[in-house]
Amino acid sequence: MKIGIIGCAGRMGRMLVKAVHDTEGAELAGGTEAPGSAALGADPALLAGLNASGLKIGADAEALFKAADAVIDFTAPVVTVANAALAAKTGKVLVIGTTGLSAEQQKAVDDAASKAAIMQAANFSLGVNLLLGLTEQAASVLGPDYDIEIVEMHHRHKVDAPSGTALALGKAAAKGRNVNLDDVAQRVRDGHTGPRRVGDIGFATLRGGMVPGDHTVIFQADGERVELSHKASDRSGFAMGAVRAALWSAGKPAGKYDMRDVLGFS
């Protein structure tokens, strides 16, 4: 499968180029960067620490869709929405790792999935997808006497909060309790907040250093605490998962898919 990488000079973009190189059955179709980026014209393989590929980073996303069987996008919400429209136009597979989409941006992506296979996950690691399933199960078994708090820590460059993974964990916990996350989410606390509301799902966000992604779901009752944790030690698990998801999507009909489909958890 020929795979194109949008944002191929970014932190995840470079890992994705390497993951394509390291995965049997995957071949790099090319990469794009933002208009005006210093990486334009460079070889994406060299940037990823590999031998030269002869490819040059361009800014034309539509040309990349045409040259590839699947395109992977870990960039920014506004870029991802434009690429979802290109997936719909070309019928090519789009794998989305970008987080922080607004409800309106998410709807645009969902609409594009009527014309192309779109794979989207807030987190492509196997361990986090297992954690999502365990969180739903624990929330359903432990019930409302257990206060749920979700703590995440990421590197200092991350621009959205809480992380997409923390929100996905919140959704999984809410599903386990048969409630809607929007009705119970406490995304920030500041000042005189009053006591904790029964049934709330709280979020706490930490930022610093180079941390690729730590997530803990806490179930705190009066006499005990259960903690479910995942810590990524580097970004390679996300990149390998996204490439595996692209390969899995080959030949799938138009529609919305997620990592749990790939791993057979859903």
Ligand code: NAD
């Ligand atoms: P980054 O800023 O290092 O990389 C983003 C890249 O996209 C940059 O190189 C930027 O120049 C490029 N870009 C911007 N506009 C573009 C355009 N129009 N065309 C092509 N390229 C463009 O960020 P990052 O740390 O790699 O994270 C990117 C996204 O991926 C974030 O939303 C982050 O939360 C998400 N992420 C998701 C997962 C997951 O498993 N789903 C894992 C890690 C990061």
